[in-house]
Amino acid sequence: MNRLTxxxxxxxxxxxAVARDAARAEERFINSLLSRMTLEEKITLLHGNSTFxxxxxxxxxxxxxxxxxxxxxxxxEFDRHSWLYAGWTTDSATYLPTGTAIxxxxxxxxxxxxxxxxxxxxxxxxxxxxxxxxxxxxxSPLCGRNFEYLSEDPYLAGQLAAAYIRGLQSRNVAACxxxxxxxxxxxxxxxxxxxxxxxxxxxxxxxxxxxAVQQGGSLCxxxxxxxxxxxxxxxxxxxxxxxxxxxxxxxxxxxxxWGAAQxxxxxxxxxxxxxxxxxxxxxxxxxxxxxxxxxxxNGEVPMSVxxxxxxxxxxxMYRTRMIGKQRRYGPGSINTAAHQQEAYREAAEAIVLxxxxxxxxxxxxSGLRSVAVIGDNATREHSFGGMSSEIKTPYEVTPLQxxxxxxxxxxxxxxxxxxxxxxxxxxxxxxxxxxxxxxxxVALAQASDVAIVCCGLNHYYDAxxxxxxxxxxxxxxxxxxxxxxxxxxxxxxxxVAGSPVDLVSPSLCAPAxxxxxxxxxxxxxxxxxxxxxxxxxxxxxxxxIGYTLDQYGPHALGCFPGNQxxxxxxxxxxxxxxxFEARGLPVLYPFGxxxxxxxxxxxxxxxxxxxxxxxxxxxxxVPITNSGPVAGKEVVQLYVEDVACRVDRPRKxxxxxxxxxxxxxxxxxxxxxxxxxxxAYYDEQQMGWVAEPGEFRLHIAASSxxxxxxxxxxxxx
Ligand code: BGC
Numbered sequence: 001m002n003r004l005t006x007x008x009x010x011x012x013x014x015x016x017a018v019a020r021d022a023a024r025a026e027e028r029f030i031n032s033l034l035s036r037m038t039l040e041e042k043i044t045l046l047h048g049n050s051t052f053x054x055x056x057x058x059x060x061x062x063x064x065x066x067x068x069x070x071x072x073x074x075x076x077e078f079d080r081h082s083w084l085y086a087g088w089t090t091d092s093a094t095y096l097p098t099g100t101a102i103x104x105x106x107x108x109x110x111x112x113x114x115x116x117x118x119x120x121x122x123x124x125x126x127x128x129x130x131x132x133x134x135x136x137x138x139x140s141p142l143c144g145r146n147f148e149y150l151s152e153d154p155y156l157a158g159q160l161a162a163a164y165i166r167g168l169q170s171r172n173v174a175a176c177x178x179x180x181x182x183x184x185x186x187x188x189x190x191x192x193x194x195x196x197x198x199x200x201x202x203x204x205x206x207x208x209x210x211x212a213v214q215q216g217g218s219l220c221x222x223x224x225x226x227x228x229x230x231x232x233x234x235x236x237x238x239x240x241x242x243x244x245x246x247x248x249x250x251x252x253x254x255x256x257x258w259g260a261a262q263x264x265x266x267x268x269x270x271x272x273x274x275x276x277x278x279x280x281x282x283x284x285x286x287x288x289x290x291x292x293x294x295x296x297x298n299g300e301v302p303m304s305v306x307x308x309x310x311x312x313x314x315x316x317m318y319r320t321r322m323i324g325k326q327r328r329y330g331p332g333s334i335n336t337a338a339h340q341q342e343a344y345r346e347a348a349e350a351i352v353l354x355x356x357x358x359x360x361x362x363x364x365x366s367g368l369r370s371v372a373v374i375g376d377n378a379t380r381e382h383s384f385g386g387m388s389s390e391i392k393t394p395y396e397v398t399p400l401q402x403x404x405x406x407x408x409x410x411x412x413x414x415x416x417x418x419x420x421x422x423x424x425x426x427x428x429x430x431x432x433x434x435x436x437x438x439x440x441x442v443a444l445a446q447a448s449d450v451a452i453v454c455c456g457l458n459h460y461y462d463a464x465x466x467x468x469x470x471x472x473x474x475x476x477x478x479x480x481x482x483x484x485x486x487x488x489x490x491x492x493x494x495x496v497a498g499s500p501v502d503l504v505s506p507s508l509c510a511p512a513x514x515x516x517x518x519x520x521x522x523x524x525x526x527x528x529x530x531x532x533x534x535x536x537x538x539x540x541x542x543x544x545i546g547y548t549l550d551q552y553g554p555h556a557l558g559c560f561p562g563n564q565x566x567x568x569x570x571x572x573x574x575x576x577x578x579x580f581e582a583r584g585l586p587v588l589y590p591f592g593x594x595x596x597x598x599x600x601x602x603x604x605x606x607x608x609x610x611x612x613x614x615x616x617x618x619x620x621x622v623p624i625t626n627s628g629p630v631a632g633k634e635v636v637q638l639y640v641e642d643v644a645c646r647v648d649r650p651r652k653x654x655x656x657x658x659x660x661x662x663x664x665x666x667x668x669x670x671x672x673x674x675x676x677x678x679x680a681y682y683d684e685q686q687m688g689w690v691a692e693p694g695e696f697r698l699h700i701a702a703s704s705x706x707x708x709x710x711x712x713x714x715x716x717x
Pocket of ligand 1: 069070131178257258388
């Protein structure tokens with residue numbers, strides 16, 4: 001052993017000793033508190049005492065536990081004992097882009113800084129737990145909450161969520177990753193059972209939670225409302241005791257979604273730690289209140305089970321420094337320029353350039369005299385919608401405002417026509433009104449050099465508690481886009497939506513399509529900067545855009561949304577691009593797709609070895625050259641294919657991605673690390689992960705359908 005190795009070993013041993021001491025101190029502290037608590041005090045810590053708080057034990061210095069939604073901003077303050085807003089004037093917060101938008105950045109560093117920003121704001125608002133991120137898989141394009149979630153791909157969702165959580169918890173605010181598990185639709189969300197195979201659970205629906213817990217260190221996990229394989233998530237022993245707390249070693253708090261607990265004894269015995277609810281004012285009547293006290297007294301729930309739950313609550317409090325001697329991060333900050341900058345950076349990196357025929361984008365200002373901005377989404381603010389993820393934000397820059405700000409002083413004449421009325425679902429707009437709005441928009445487009453149609457969805461569609469009926473653009477937008485394109489061939493379509501929508505018609509008639517998501521408070525500026533070329537787009541789709549709804553697995557198989565009792569996941573592990581590839585289906589825009597104003601060449605990959613044995617790490621390096629005119633960022637994707645296997649496997653599975661920034665004429669390296677875990681599938685017979693020896697192919701790709709380089713290696717035992 002040389003001197004350096006010795007020093008390294010000594011340092012590692014010292015770090016391990018410090019960690020051991022810290023763990024012992026934590027245990028001692030928690031034990032000492034627990035030993036002084038009465039049963040009633042313990043029960044106090046296990047259920048809400050108001051809409052977003054859990055009671056404390058002041059006599060022992062245990063404070064109340066304050067929680068808040070949600071995934072993309074700290075929600076406005078509620079009255080403690082009702083679902084009415086408290087009416088504060090100090091509770092507005094930074095509105096960050098929603099889940100699918102942040103996923104479209106494919107940027108782990110941004111997810112970390114997003115978490116830090118949320119943590120700062122949560123601390124400022126005195127919140128101890130932030131209820132997010134939401135990592136449920138986008139199984140069907142129709143799920144109302146897709147906009148809050150991240151992706152159809154478990155690896156992408158898991159990596160981004162873990163970074164977000166690390167950022168958030170660095171500010172001593174606990175994350176609460178949700179909704180565990182297989183909660184992939186809103187229809188019948190309070191009752192029906194997701195009937196899903198062990199393999200699909202492990203390969204598709206659980207990995208993002210696992211990454212959130214193991215890599216992100218999420219201190220809390222929220223149950224889904226739904227059942228999985230016949231048992232409610234809040235009392236599902238296989239999910240909670242065996243997998244979450246068993247296999248994954250989760251040491252934090254498993255709490256119910258608001259009103260998701262269904263029982264006292266079954267929930268207590270099967271892993272639920274804290275019950276949160278919606279039945280304000282009746283806290284004594286909740287399952288984990290008087291009824292739990294009674295169940296302990298009459299021996300149905302052992303004291304040791306209650307103690308274990310209390311330990312978990314105290315552990316989360318200790319680790320977020322609410323109790324104990326360590327100084328807590330504080331006092332946080334809110335609505336700062338830096339946070340607004342964060343919102344801008346995320347929005348800018350999220351924007352996806354879907355197509356750009358004839359190089360219409362970026363717009364060239366010289367010779368540009370007039371621009372028509374069309375569509376309700378050009379002026380609609382989305383922050384205060386979406387139910388539990390709504391944000392009261394100090395401002396929201398809409399696309400029209402963003403363009404106005406950026407074009408001010410250029411002499412470009414910017415005009416707006418609404419084009420269509422965005423009313424709540426099932427409301428009817430008289431035909432004469434629709435015709436007149438469309439006619440005004442078409443006339444404006446005809447009289448302008450360029451037309452920008454801001455179409456898509458809003459929170460009547462991207463919504464909690466309700467799924468969409470189809471993927472059509474509502475309000476007759478497809479016809480409007482066609483008419484505008486006929487009137488002005490230089491038409492840019494901007495999609496404002498958090499879930500997949502039908503873009504077949506726009507893709508045929510509009511030369512340029514840009515997706516700007518539900519992009520947060522700065523989205524208008526980010527969008528204008530992309531359209532005008534100040535920002536080179538670098539977002540890529542976190543889901544597949546097919547041609548028709550019935551191409552997607554659950555719809556092709558007729559098993560979405562099931563009925564109020566159950567929904568069967570007949571497509572198994574074939575979700576998103578895995579399904580489209582297995583069935584050989586054409587897609588309009590593939591998973592991982594996104595264009596740039598520059599061009600990237602993918603060089604030959606270098607592998608650190610051609611053979612791998614269990615325990616090895618394979619290093620894959622790919623040179624990416626910017627051969628175009630401007631600086632840009634490219635999301636390089638690495639998909640694994642098991643060339644020959646005993647069981648059916650997807651043709652490609654995402655197991656790595658790297659976002660590299662490259663100057664024109666320069667080359668940067670995209671680096672990936674693969675371990676044997678990345679090669680494994682879940683074997684239902686062995687009830688475990690199996691990596692079979694043999695050949696594996698790596699697809700280095702610009703999207704799931706655009707493979708630029710391949711390489712092979714062998715796994716040996
Ligand atoms: C939602 C959760 C949310 C909770 C508290 C529930 O209806 O499903 O995501 O965190 O309410 O608002």
